[in-house]
Amino acid sequence: MDTVQSTLGQVNIASVIIFFAFVAITLAITYWAAKKTKTTSEFYAADRSISGFQNGLALSGDYMSAASFLGIAGMVSLKGYDGLIYSIGFLVGWPLVMFLIAEPLRNLGKFTFADVVAYRLKQKPVRIASSIGSLMTIVFYLIAQMVGAGSLVNILFGFPYEYAVIIVGIVMIAYVLFGGMLATTWVQIIKAVLLLSGATFLVIMTLAQFGMNPITLFEQAAIKYGDAVLSPGGFVTNPWDAISLGIALILGTAGLPHILMRFFTVPDAKQARKSVFVATGFIGYFYILTFFIGFGAMVLVGQDTVSSFDKGGNMAALLLAEFVGGQFFLGFIAAVAFATILAVVAGLTLSGASTLSHDLYVNVIKKGKTDEVGEVKVARIATLIIGALAISLGLIFKGQNVAFMVGLAFAIAASANFPSLLLSIIWKKFTTKGAVASIITGSTLAVILIILSPTVWVDIFHNPEAIFGLKNPAIISMTASFAIGIIVSLLTTENDAADKFEDEKLRTYLGIGAE
Amino acid sequence: MGIKVDRVNDILSSEKFKDLVKKRLVVSMTLTAIILIVYFGFILTIAFYKDFLSIKIGDYITLGLPIGIGIILFAWILTGIYTRWANQKYDKSVRELRNEILEK
Numbered sequence: 286m287d288t289v290q291s292t293l294g295q296v297n298i299a300s301v302i303i304f305f306a307f308v309a310i311t312l313a314i315t316y317w318a319a320k321k322t323k324t325t326s327e328f329y330a331a332d333r334s335i336s337g338f339q340n341g342l343a344l345s346g347d348y349m350s351a352a353s354f355l356g357i358a359g360m361v362s363l364k365g366y367d368g369l370i371y372s373i374g375f376l377v378g379w380p381l382v383m384f385l386i387a388e389p390l391r392n393l394g395k396f397t398f399a400d401v402v403a404y405r406l407k408q409k410p411v412r413i414a415s416s417i418g419s420l421m422t423i424v425f426y427l428i429a430q431m432v433g434a435g436s437l438v439n440i441l442f443g444f445p446y447e448y449a450v451i452i453v454g455i456v457m458i459a460y461v462l463f464g465g466m467l468a469t470t471w472v473q474i475i476k477a478v479l480l481l482s483g484a485t486f487l488v489i490m491t492l493a494q495f496g497m498n499p500i501t502l503f504e505q506a507a508i509k510y511g512d513a514v515l516s517p518g519g520f521v522t523n524p525w526d527a528i529s530l531g532i533a534l535i536l537g538t539a540g541l542p543h544i545l546m547r548f549f550t551v552p553d554a555k556q557a558r559k560s561v562f563v564a565t566g567f568i569g570y571f572y573i574l575t576f577f578i579g580f581g582a583m584v585l586v587g588q589d590t591v592s593s594f595d596k597g598g599n600m601a602a603l604l605l606a607e608f609v610g611g612q613f614f615l616g617f618i619a620a621v622a623f624a625t626i627l628a629v630v631a632g633l634t635l636s637g638a639s640t641l642s643h644d645l646y647v648n649v650i651k652k653g654k655t656d657e658v659g660e661v662k663v664a665r666i667a668t669l670i671i672g673a674l675a676i677s678l679g680l681i682f683k684g685q686n687v688a689f690m691v692g693l694a695f696a697i698a699a700s701a702n703f704p705s706l707l708l709s710i711i712w713k714k715f716t717t718k719g720a721v722a723s724i725i726t727g728s729t730l731a732v733i734l735i736i737l738s739p740t741v742w743v744d745i746f747h748n749p750e751a752i753f754g755l756k757n758p759a760i761i762s763m764t765a766s767f768a769i770g771i772i773v774s775l776l777t778t779e780n781d782a783a784d785k786f787e788d789e790k791l792r793t794y795l796g797i798g799a800e
Numbered sequence: 801m802g803i804k805v806d807r808v809n810d811i812l813s814s815e816k817f818k819d820l821v822k823k824r825l826v827v828s829m830t831l832t833a834i835i836l837i838v839y840f841g842f843i844l845t846i847a848f849y850k851d852f853l854s855i856k857i858g859d860y861i862t863l864g865l866p867i868g869i870g871i872i873l874f875a876w877i878l879t880g881i882y883t884r885w886a887n888q889k890y891d892k893s894v895r896e897l898r899n900e901i902l903e904k
Binding site: 366369370372373374376377379380381383384385388500503504507508512515516517524527528531535555558559561562565566569572573576787788790791794795796797 | 844
């Protein structure tokens with residue numbers, strides 16, 4: 286079956302039309318949202334008007350990136366079962382978000398997760414440190430998405446890389462700049478619905494080739510490529526590596542600023558909880574679909590063909606779409622994949638802009654003294670800055686191997702953002718110095734260790750051997766971040782912070798005083 | 801709605817509130833422990849007992865398939881269990897305590 290023909294790389298009319306229809310509809314929504322986006326609460330949090338179900342869909346739209354759709358389907362198509370192990374890591378963070386973070390975050394915070402970390406502590410040092418953790422997570426994630434967008438469009442439509450990066454950048458800036466959180470939310474909801482229905486349809490069309498029986502699909506895969514595709518393979522060679530990656534994926538999910546920010550868009554803790562239930566359901570369903578899609582591509586398209594288009598397998602889902610549904614369906618899935626990137630970068634940009642404006646400008650430079658109109662204006666300027674940065678970084682990193690940056694973003698989120706957030710919620714004796722030390726330790730260690738790890742030191746710098754043996758640093762950087770945060774807090778006393786902890790409980794548990 | 805300031809300390813030190821805080825801690829920590837044990841148990845099984853997941857339960861189908869997909873479903877069901885508990889039990893106590901502390 287190695288002779289499968291594909292129109293990938295040629296301009297696909299259906300795809301271009303569907304993609305521009307998506308852009309037109311979402312810009313129309315942005316126009317509508319812009320009229321409702323005047324105050325800070327409207328700009329950062331859609332005036333807390335999003336329902337739990339809507340937010341659950343938007344969360345899944347924010348989280349299901351093109352990397353998880355194309356990348357995991359590709360990994361499954363080439364490696365079989367190992368792709369599923371990866372998906373499970375991405376999903377298991379969600380229950381933790383529910384049990385540990387979602388409700389207290391909603392009750393204590395206003396617009397950013399730094400609101401919660403800084404709630405009892407000294408605003409200036411904590412906000413600065415949290416912003417460093419946030420911005421590093423956002424920037425590395427953004428680079429991976431922008432470079433992915435450029436390369437994807439280049440392969441799909443034959444458009445030059447630079448055009449793709451600039452188009453994505455400008456459309457995404459338009460959503461956030463004019464429509465704030467309301468427009469961003471609807472872009473994510475529409476994208477989630479398109480991606481989920483596209484992937485469902487793709488799976489149905491694939492299973493139709495196997496008498497609608499998934500077991501036949503797996504059996505065919507084993508007959509064609511051997512029993513090994515249905516068993517764990519080389520994914521876990523070093524258990525420490527696997528555990529470290531697992532920590533980064535699950536605790537990182539609970540420390541991603543653009544995900545945490547979504548919990549401020551719902552009216553109360555109950556809806557925050559419902560959001561996570563809905564999001565976990567959709568994301569889990571989606572990962573099960575990508576597993577079937579990967580096996581479908583393995584059997585119907587063939588591993589040789591999949592890897593001939595992209596050696597990482599990233600084109601597997603698209604090749605399968607063309608095989609089972611022809612050029613039109615390929616166009617549809619391609620457009621959805623591109624729309625996916627737009628929704629994710631819009632969420633990241635809004636989150637980065639809110640860190641710059643709400644945490645750094647308003648609470649550090651202006652010490653909390655600004656008016657509504659002033660802050661929204663600053664937030665919009667910050668959106669332009671982050672948007673311009675995203676476009677520039679997308680252009681600078683053209684052709685670079687940026688796959689490790691998603692892993693790095695998760696490692697920083699797990700090591701800098703998550704420990705300080707959790708400790709500030711649950712531990713009375715947490716102090717300002719403890720928080721700052723924890724964040725600085727976690728983010729610095731994550732970055733240094735990943736540079737010295739095989740992912741960068743060997744794969745990118747081409748050194749023969751890595752200085753730090755693990756591919757993902759989270760097991761060290763997260764543990765160090767917690768340990769330093771606890772030790773420094775125990776060595777310092779901050780009576781003010783401990784006193785406020787009791788009062789804070791009314792807000793954490795009962796939602797009294799929550800904004 | 802204002803807060804009855806004189807009631808705040810009474811509520812904070814009341815058995816009912818302490819009970820609420822404790823229950824939430826127990827439920828969330830138990831569920832957290834369960835999901836972490838399941839997930840890292842799975843990863844360690846892959847690392848040390850890979851053969852277990854390769855056991856055939858059909859002509860070709862391995863035990864790893866239902867277990868892997870099962871973990872995804874299980875994670876979702878756990879969030880459902882928490883939501884149900886919180887909606888039915890936790891929120892009720894929260895409402896009662898709120899009524900005591902907020903002026904109508």
